[in-house]
Amino acid sequence: MTAGDDAPTINDPGYAAALDAAENLLGFRLERFLGPAPGEPTNGEDFKRIATMHAFGDAWPRTEHLDTRTRALVSVTIAATLGVLEPLRGQLRIALNSGATKEEIVETFIQIAAYAGVARAFDGYQVATEVFAERA
Known part of the structure; x- marks a missing residue:
């Protein structure tokens, strides 16, 4: 179609x-x-x-088994790990709008660094700091 x-x-x-x-x-x-x-x-x-x-x-x-806040943190992890930085920007906004704290997002990037690599985590974290600044 x-x-x-x-x-x-x-x-x-x-x-x-x-x-x-x-x-x-x-x-x-x-x-x-x-x-x-x-x-x-x-x-x-x-x-x-x-x-x-x-x-x-x-x-x-789909919030019966995974609430929106958790789904958002998973989505941040996926976008950051894949290195898709513009979609990551949206996922970070969704995470913050869904009740995730900036500190929880930083912890997410610590986990990404451990399992997906520090360089990939730093690239994504730069986007996170820009999104944090939007809300300052």
């Missing part, structure tokens, strides 16, 4: 709920990132919709 077919739009209740969940977690609306980029093929919109619905409509709401 391509964006021009019967793909859910922002007006679709499930997609709208995922976007609302993202706003609650991140503190801002995602729509500004979801528009077409110059030269992007038409199915790029499908990718963004599917990824948004999967993350914010399927995974994040």
Whole structure:
């Protein structure tokens, strides 16, 4: 299904709920990132919709066994370990918005340094200090 077919739009209740969940977690609306980029093929919109619905409509709401704060710290760990620094910025915001403390995030980076490497942890920690400064 391509964006021009019967793909859910922002007006679709499930997609709208995922976007609302993202706003609650991140503190801002995602729509500004979801528009077409110059030269992007038409199915790029499908990718963004599917990824948004999967993350914010399927995974994040699953709080029966793993609360949002814990899920956020796990997500910080994954993003930092993978070295995906811009997504890490969002995960750090979600962690702070979900009740994780700056001190808990520092402890997360200590654990990342022990198991994923000091260099990778330092790269991610630099992003964390920028996010901390946003909230100062």
